Amino acid sequence: MTEVSTVTKSPSSRRETTGLVLLFGAMYFVQGIAEPTEGLIAQPVRSLLKSWGYSAAGIAGFGALLALPWSLKPLYGLLTDFVPINGTRRRSYLLLTSAASVLGLACLYFIPVPVGAYRQLLFLLLVPTVGVAFSDVVVDALMVEKGQPRGLTGLLQSVQWAAMYGGSILAGLVGGYLSQHGHQQEGFLMCAVTSFATLLLAWFYVKETPQAAKKGRLGLATKELAAAARKPAVLAAAAFLFLWSFNPFSMSVLYLHMTKQLAISEQFYGFTISLLSVGAIVGSLAYGTYCRRVPMSRLIHLAIAAGVLSTLAYCGVTGKTSAAIISVIVGFTYLTGSMVQFDLAARACPVAAAGTTFAMLMALSNLSLSMSTALGGWLYDDWSAKWGATTAFNSLVIAGALSTCACWLLVPLLNSAIKSDA
Secondary structure, three states: OOOOOOOOOOHHHHHHHHHHHHHHHHHHHHHHHHOOOOOOOHHHHHHHHHHOOOOHHHHHHHHHHHOHHHHHHHHHHHHHHHOOEOOEOOHHHHHHHHHHHHHHHHHHHHOOOOOOOHHHHHHHHHHHHHHHHHHHHHHHHHHHHHHOOOOOHHHHHHHHHHHHHHHHHHHHHHHHHHHHOOOHHHHHHHHHHHHHHHHHHHHHHOOOOOOOOOOOHHHHHHHHHHHHHOOHHHHHHHHHHHHHHOOOOOHHHHHHHHHHHOOOOHHHHHHHHHHHHHHHHHHHHHHHHHOOOOOHHHHHHHHHHHHHHHHHHHHHOOOHHHHHHHHHHHHHHHHHHHHHHHHHHHHHOOHHHHHHHHHHHHHHHHHHHHHHHHHHHHHHHHHHHHHOHHHHHHHHHHHHHHHHHHHHHHHHHHHHHHHHHO
16 A cells, blocks of 8 residues: 655656646536535535425435445446547546536526426436546546556645535535525536536546557456455455445434524525535645655544544534534544545555546445435434434434444554555
């Protein structure tokens, strides 16, 4: 899991590094706005479902199903790694998936979904979700290819996530306004226009030399991938990512508790999402400054502690002021823990199968998140009926923190994998 830095101080090297930072930052900024499950339209969709009379379980279940395309990332990785289009593995797929996102979101705007059409809304939203998830895999593969040989994975990921949460600041403010004033439909058009920016970035700035197709390349690459999947570092990282992400306390539960039980307006809830994004930006940029100076064995402990703190903090949400302060704290702590995970996964990936291996690790994390989100929504409804909404909310917070604490059971396994792969 070692990563050798080949970065030099030559002007050409600095220009290349700056170019990579700008490209990946711009793509993730767009994703922070246009991603359907947590971007600009996330709150408007939740508010739409709430206005249709759906409970926490229904809204959380919708979010879990909508997030499933993120669990298919290994399939996208196989395609972008081993099935080139017109000789390119990255550029062509970025163009196709970005176009699919634009078309899917535009259809949602120009063909409004009837009131109560839960399944139709879900089906139509799956198209841009697949497009964004596939694009994310391609961008991650580019990040590993360009960053790992230069020792830049931590830096590039800190910039990417800072940029994505920069987009989320705008998404939270606009999403809250649209939800408050019943203009959810306009959010689809805004995201369609924003997704078009990814199409332009891929067209003009993603350069890739066409390669002739090679016989047996898929078979050889499959063997490399199978070998990578057997590496202790990859297996240990997979187990850690799955367990860290399994947290029944979800944003759907938080949204319903704040807007219904605490009577916080839709617009102010959107503002708290923007504040969370501010904290996340600080956390991701801070990680870029110390990630190469601190041993991964220590960063793993940091990730677990940050995850526990980011969940427990919500026990203190009682009104607007506490919600605003805690959102900033949670943004910082949650992204600190997340950045360690992403860096751990990137360092474990073999470059030859970067897209697929990284996607496989992230898919496990996303699948765990989807499963725990659905479980959390059901538990919130069930416990609310038994003990009241406030007790149910606090109980879910504690359950989420305890599930993250369980990650410490994997620390010996991770440390052993790090040493054996060094």
